[in-house]
Amino acid sequence: MATLEQVLLSVDETLEQSLSRWESFLKIPSVSTDPAYKADCKTAAQWLVDTLNELGFDATMRETPGHPMVVAHYISNDRTNAIGKHVPHILFYGHYDVQPPEPLEEWNTPPFEPTRIVGDDGNERMYARGSADDKGQLLTFIEAVRAMINASFTLNVNMSLLFEGEEESGSPSLDAFLAQNIKELSHDVALVCDTGMWNETTPAITTRLRGMVHDEIIITGPSIDLHSGLYGGAAINPIRVLTKILGDMHDANGKVMIDGFYDGVKDLPADTKSSWDKLNLSHEEFLGGVGLSHPAGETSYTMLEQIWSRPTADVNGILGGYTGEGTKTVIPSKASAKLSFRLVGEQDPQKILDGFRAFVKARLPADCSVEFLSDGGASPALEVAESNPSLKVAAGALKDEFGKDPVLMGCGGSIPIVGAFKDVLGMDTILVGFGLADDAIHSPNEKYDINSFHKGIRSWVRILDALGNSDEE
Amino acid sequence: MATLEQVLLSVDETLEQSLSRWESFLKIPSVSTDPAYKADCKTAAQWLVDTLNELGFDATMRETPGHPMVVAHYISNDRTNAIGKHVPHILFYGHYDVQPPEPLEEWNTPPFEPTRIVGDDGNERMYARGSADDKGQLLTFIEAVRAMINASFTLNVNMSLLFEGEEESGSPSLDAFLAQNIKELSHDVALVCDTGMWNETTPAITTRLRGMVHDEIIITGPSIDLHSGLYGGAAINPIRVLTKILGDMHDANGKVMIDGFYDGVKDLPADTKSSWDKLNLSHEEFLGGVGLSHPAGETSYTMLEQIWSRPTADVNGILGGYTGEGTKTVIPSKASAKLSFRLVGEQDPQKILDGFRAFVKARLPADCSVEFLSDGGASPALEVAESNPSLKVAAGALKDEFGKDPVLMGCGGSIPIVGAFKDVLGMDTILVGFGLADDAIHSPNEKYDINSFHKGIRSWVRILDALGNSDEE
Numbered sequence: 032m033a034t035l036e037q038v039l040l041s042v043d044e045t046l047e048q049s050l051s052r053w054e055s056f057l058k059i060p061s062v063s064t065d066p067a068y069k070a071d072c073k074t075a076a077q078w079l080v081d082t083l084n085e086l087g088f089d090a091t092m093r094e095t096p097g098h099p100m101v102v103a104h105y106i107s108n109d110r111t112n113a114i115g116k117h118v119p120h121i122l123f124y125g126h127y128d129v130q131p132p133e134p135l136e137e138w139n140t141p142p143f144e145p146t147r148i149v150g151d152d153g154n155e156r157m158y159a160r161g162s163a164d165d166k167g168q169l170l171t172f173i174e175a176v177r178a179m180i181n182a183s184f185t186l187n188v189n190m191s192l193l194f195e196g197e198e199e200s201g202s203p204s205l206d207a208f209l210a211q212n213i214k215e216l217s218h219d220v221a222l223v224c225d226t227g228m229w230n231e232t233t234p235a236i237t238t239r240l241r242g243m244v245h246d247e248i249i250i251t252g253p254s255i256d257l258h259s260g261l262y263g264g265a266a267i268n269p270i271r272v273l274t275k276i277l278g279d280m281h282d283a284n285g286k287v288m289i290d291g292f293y294d295g296v297k298d299l300p301a302d303t304k305s306s307w308d309k310l311n312l313s314h315e316e317f318l319g320g321v322g323l324s325h326p327a328g329e330t331s332y333t334m335l336e337q338i339w340s341r342p343t344a345d346v347n348g349i350l351g352g353y354t355g356e357g358t359k360t361v362i363p364s365k366a367s368a369k370l371s372f373r374l375v376g377e378q379d380p381q382k383i384l385d386g387f388r389a390f391v392k393a394r395l396p397a398d399c400s401v402e403f404l405s406d407g408g409a410s411p412a413l414e415v416a417e418s419n420p421s422l423k424v425a426a427g428a429l430k431d432e433f434g435k436d437p438v439l440m441g442c443g444g445s446i447p448i449v450g451a452f453k454d455v456l457g458m459d460t461i462l463v464g465f466g467l468a469d470d471a472i473h474s475p476n477e478k479y480d481i482n483s484f485h486k487g488i489r490s491w492v493r494i495l496d497a498l499g500n501s502d503e504e
Numbered sequence: 505m506a507t508l509e510q511v512l513l514s515v516d517e518t519l520e521q522s523l524s525r526w527e528s529f530l531k532i533p534s535v536s537t538d539p540a541y542k543a544d545c546k547t548a549a550q551w552l553v554d555t556l557n558e559l560g561f562d563a564t565m566r567e568t569p570g571h572p573m574v575v576a577h578y579i580s581n582d583r584t585n586a587i588g589k590h591v592p593h594i595l596f597y598g599h600y601d602v603q604p605p606e607p608l609e610e611w612n613t614p615p616f617e618p619t620r621i622v623g624d625d626g627n628e629r630m631y632a633r634g635s636a637d638d639k640g641q642l643l644t645f646i647e648a649v650r651a652m653i654n655a656s657f658t659l660n661v662n663m664s665l666l667f668e669g670e671e672e673s674g675s676p677s678l679d680a681f682l683a684q685n686i687k688e689l690s691h692d693v694a695l696v697c698d699t700g701m702w703n704e705t706t707p708a709i710t711t712r713l714r715g716m717v718h719d720e721i722i723i724t725g726p727s728i729d730l731h732s733g734l735y736g737g738a739a740i741n742p743i744r745v746l747t748k749i750l751g752d753m754h755d756a757n758g759k760v761m762i763d764g765f766y767d768g769v770k771d772l773p774a775d776t777k778s779s780w781d782k783l784n785l786s787h788e789e790f791l792g793g794v795g796l797s798h799p800a801g802e803t804s805y806t807m808l809e810q811i812w813s814r815p816t817a818d819v820n821g822i823l824g825g826y827t828g829e830g831t832k833t834v835i836p837s838k839a840s841a842k843l844s845f846r847l848v849g850e851q852d853p854q855k856i857l858d859g860f861r862a863f864v865k866a867r868l869p870a871d872c873s874v875e876f877l878s879d880g881g882a883s884p885a886l887e888v889a890e891s892n893p894s895l896k897v898a899a900g901a902l903k904d905e906f907g908k909d910p911v912l913m914g915c916g917g918s919i920p921i922v923g924a925f926k927d928v929l930g931m932d933t934i935l936v937g938f939g940l941a942d943d944a945i946h947s948p949n950e951k952y953d954i955n956s957f958h959k960g961i962r963s964w965v966r967i968l969d970a971l972g973n974s975d976e977e
Contacts, residue, residue: 241733245831254795259818260714260917263846264810265791267800270819270841271754278751281744318738318871322727325870327740337737345732346743347834352821353842358718358879360844360917361820368743369826371833373736397798398791406831444733444833 033182035496042178042488049174049488050147050157050481052082056166057145057159063098063128063200072098072196075127079103079194082173086180088192095204098128098196102215105176107186119421119498120189120218122458124448125169125225126198129161130473137475147481154231156478164472167479168224168464169194171487179492187499191218195448202447209455217456220421222494223448224487226464229310229438231482234429234490236422237462239339239441240449242374242412244383247404248273248391249367256352259360267398269366270351276394277368280344285329287344289386295377299340303417303439307335310438339441343373344387373443380409410450415459424501425461428493432486463494506655508969515651515961522647522961523620523630523954525555529639530618530632536571536601536673545571545669548600552576552667555646559653561665568677571601571669575688578649580659592894592971593662593691595931597921598642598698599671602634603946610948620954627704629951637945640952641697641937642667644960651965660972664691668921675920682928690929693894695967696921697960699937702783702911704955707902707963709895710935712812712914713922715847715885717856720877721746721864722840729825732833740871742839743824749867750841753817758802760817762859768850772813776890776912780808783911812914816846817860846916853882883923888932897974898934901966905959936967 033041042049061075062068076092076099083090083103090103108118132142140146145159157167172192179186193216197204209216229235252269253262282288299307314324314334328337351366353359372383388403395401415422417439429437442462449460465487471477506514515522534548535541549565549572556563556576563576581591605615613619618632630640645665652659666689670677682689702708725742726735755761772780787797787807801810824839826832845856861876868874888895890912902910915935922933938960944950 241736243733243833247831252796257794258917259816259820259844260716260846260915262794262811263816263818263844263916264801264814265799265807266794266796267798268818270822271750274747274750274819274822275754276751277744277747278749281748321730321735321739323725323739323871325740326738327869327871328737334738338735341737343732343736345736345741345833345835346747346825347732347832348825348827348836349743349747349822349839350827352819354821354823354840358720358842358844358881359820360716360818362818363821366822367827369831371732371736371831373733396800398796398800408831442733443736444731 033184035184035492038178038182038184038492039489041182042175042485042492045178046485049170050484052174053157053167053170053484054145056170057157057161058143060143061128061161061196062131063197064131069098072128076101076194076196079127083192086177093208095208097200097204100196100204100208101127101192101194102212103192105190107189118187118189119220120191121498122216122218122221122452122456123172123190123192124195124221124223124452125172126165126195127169128196128199129164129166130199132160132475134475139476155481157481157484158476158478160477162477163466163470163479164477165198165225167484168466168487171465171484172222172224172491174488175491175495178488179495185499186495188495191216205448206451206455209451213456217458219458221452221456221458221460223446223460223462224464225446226442226462227466227468228464228483229440231467231480232433233435234433234437235440236426236429236437237442237464238415238417238422238439239375240413240446241342241441241443242378242380242410243371243445244374244380244409245369245371245406246384246387247367247369249365249402249404250395251365251400251402252398253362253364256364257362259362262362266362267396268362269399270363272396272399273349273351273366273368276391277346277349279394280390284331285327287342289344289383289390291382291386292342292344294382295379296342297376299336304336306439307339308333310335335441338443340375342375342378344370345373346370375412378412380411410445410447413449413453415461419459419461420501421459421461421498424497425463425494428497429463429490432490432493463490465490506657508657508965511651511655511657511965512962514655515648515958515965518651519958522643523957525647526630526640526643526957527618529643530630530634531616533616534601534634534669535604536670537604542571545601549574549667549669552600556665559650566681568681570673570677573669573677573681574600574665574667575685576665578663580662591660591662592693593664594971595689595691595694595925595929596645596663596665597668597694597696598645599638599668600642601669601672602637602639603672605633605948607948612949628954630954630957631949631951633950635950636939636943636952637950638671638698640957641939641960644938644957645695645697645964647961648964648968651961652968659968661968662691664689678921679924679928682924686929690931692931694925694929694931694933696919696933696935697937698919699915699935700939700941701937701956702913704940704953705906706908707906707910708913709899709902709910710915710937711888711890711895711912712848713886713919714815714914714916715851715853715883716844716918717847717853717882718842718844718879719857719860720840720842722838722875722877723868724838724873724875725871726835726837729837730835732835735835739835740869741835742872743836745869745872746822746824746839746841749864750819750822752867753863757804758800760815762817762863764855764859765815765817767855768852769815770849772809777809779912780812781806783808808914811916813848815848815851817843818846819843848885851885853884883918883920886922886926888934892932892934893974894932894934894971897970898936898967901970902936902963905963905966936963938963
């Protein structure tokens with residue numbers, strides 16, 4: 032029976048073998064959105080089944096209407112540990128599918144030939160599609176378990192692992208699969224490795240996820256496109272109507288003017304705000320890389336609040352009239368826009384949609400009609416309480432590994448799996464990840480730092496150890 | 505030597521032959537925008553040259569970098585008439601090219617097989633591409649001249665005719681051709697037959713043409729498209745900026761809020777306003793056919809003023825972000841719009857552009873840049889004074905034919921030739937035409953009423969007679 036330090040040492044000593052296994056996993060082009068890669072997705076799932084069974088898991092491939100799920104269990108201890116405590120049972124989730132690699136011509140190295148490159152800063156990185164999202168991240172967990180099992184470390188944690196092959200396709204089979212397997216998958220807490228660190232040296236746990244609801248608006252004026260000479264002035268122009276309505280949606284201070292929009296938005300706890308302020312993230316640091324320098328949200332909130340704890344109303348697309356080369360003097364019949372609202376706190380997606388639609392209708396002039404097309408997809412915001420016992424245990428373990436407290440971050444985007452675990456399985460999710468802002472997930476030249484991979488494995492060893500020996504219930 | 509009444513009678517008696525010549529002209533598919541029809545354009549030009557030479561004109565085809573011009577002269581009397589008066593020399597303009605016929609599947613009869621159909625209202629119409637615009641209209645003039653010449657009527661008018669083959673392609677060769685032939689083409693007054701009647705029983709002369717200037721605006725925020733989850737709230741969204749600016753361009757009463765926009769806009773003379781008001785054009789009558797019922801322009805002006813004597817600012821196209829199927833949570837880097845401004849009175853196109861650009865720049869938030877792309881095309885508004893002697897003569901002749909005064913109309917659109925005649929040749933233009941609102945020019949199933957054609961010929965006989973025997977100098 033090894034000590035924790037011995038396990039960590041073995042992680043360091045066997046890193047090359049871990050990297051080699053990672054490379055073999057990255058070579059499988061498991062692109063879920065393209066039917067041409069269907070067999071490769073199955074190969075990736077089988078790779079996980081084989082890997083986990085070799086480690087002593089009971090791993091199986093489960094068919095779905097789309098790509099298969101992989102489910103694996105490892106019962107190290109039957110419900111109580113040596114001192115009679117309840118042994119926690121965790122559910123770990125990751126996804127083996129990857130984004131399409133296109134545009135291929137922008138890759139410096141082939142996307143499915145993983146390549147290790149030492150950068151000008153001396154840091155080594157693995158370049159491949161999926162290196163970070165999510166093959167590299169999920170393997171940090173499996174390699175941590177491998178090290179603990181190989182060292183015969185006493186694992187006072189029971190584990191169920193769920194790997195999905197459709198995350199990059201919108202997870203169409205997930206909710207039904209969870210619902211059909213509640214008893215098998217519902218345990219004490221879910222762990223997900225698909226998020227980032229605060230920066231290269233500072234770990235993070237993501238505790239706030241904004242929700243989202245979409246809408247599409249189509250305004251119709253004249254029944255046909257009109258000549259702007261013959262009709263211009265007398266005929267209502269739906270682009271004018273649309274721009275007027277959307278232009279009125281924010282006031283000069285960035286506040287959203289839809290009635291009831293802020294219902295359910297809670298003030299940020301003072302200590303959370305204080306901890307975010309202490310991060311001293313400069314506007315330049317966050318926005319400079321994309322050519323900006325001024326936070327554009329509500330002026331009375333800090334930049335981090337604007338992206339982590341405040342809701343938004345963004346137009347993601349707008350279209351109307353003639354948009355080709357040159358000019359065409361048309362008054363179009365229709366103009367349309369796609370919007371998304373990022374939600375926080377207790378904001379109700381349906382009420383936000385209703386409020387937006389009422390806002391539009393109240394401003395619709397004579398002769399215009401409006402149509403709304405919602406895809407029905409909506410997710411409320413999610414928060415993991417900072418008092419959650421598993422969160423506190425994971426935070427302590429990360430501090431042991433990195434020498435500083437993890438940042439309890441928000442995430443401006445949505446991670447639907449977290450809502451599904453909450454709603455279908457009744458579990459909270461602890462989001463611990465080791466990605467960096469420059470990993471280029473979903474873009475050409477995706478990479479994952481070797482340091483992220485290495486420290487990630489070490490971190491999971493510490494977290495699993497801490498969960499198994501925690502006083503928390 | 506026939507009397508005017510005898511000439512008019514011969515027009516009636518030989519109408520079938522006129523219709524037959526019109527049909528042969530319509531069968532030539534002289535589409536100027538499509539290089540596949542280049543030879544057909546030349547055939548149509550040659551058809552005019554042959555027709556006019558047979559009538560005793562000195563007609564020639566003149567090459568240009570594009571399709572050829574046709575120029576024809578008929579000197580009936582060397583500078584003085586029988587009573588020693590100055591014989592007026594007119595320049596008649598028309599165009600032999602036509603719009604492309606597409607979409608072909610929407611035509612009820614083949615576009616280049618002219619077909620006469622009696623409608624449910626008992627009126628017969630000629631269906632073909634170009635039947636109205638402009639082959640039918642220009643032939644009313646030629647057939648009038650034919651009748652007068654064949655009857656040996658004393659024509660106290662000298663005539664130069666100019667037919668263009670690129671009007672539907674933006675007249676790229678016209679200005680240079682006019683400039684190279686000023687002496688040959690510059691005479692007392694220009695007559696153009698390319699406009700409409702007020703309605704089936706009421707003739708019209710178009711005396712006001714709105715000018716136009718274009719602009720295109722591109723607003724850039726982030727240097728790349730951003731994920732609206734990660735950046736939403738903190739990153740400026742150029743669609744939000746664009747809709748705000750364009751939405752502020754009109755006030756609640758339809759007034760354009762650009763500084764100096766109304767400089768040079770004159771009040772409508774009381775008698776003109778009164779004559780327009782007497783037309784009693786209902787909102788339903790003008791707007792009902794395109795699904796509208798409320799004039800959308802400045803609330804303190806009538807509908808006819810809004811389209812004939814008031815300027816406009818219209819967005820003809822807008823584009824930004826994701827506009828395909830479904831949703832994409834993007835904050836785009838750019839958003840753009842194409843605008844056109846219809847001008848009246850003495851509005852200066854350059855000052856309008858400058859004013860618009862200043863309006864945009866004054867509202868541009870931090871982190872955004874703006875680019876303006878103008879195609880350089882601009883034309884000021886044009887008016888023919890109601891006191892113009894030729895206008896008064898033509899109005900009297902039309903009253904003789906129709907039994908009522910012609911409406912002195914405005915035209916919301918631009919007719920560039922009028923500006924070219926003014927600027928290059930120093931001539932005023934009298935716009936007399938016999939089109940109707942439902943002629944479907946530029947659309948499938950273009951038609952021209954047999955009555956328009958017949959009354960058009962008779963009207964030109966009267967106008968040419970009146971011009972030759974006018975006391976006006």
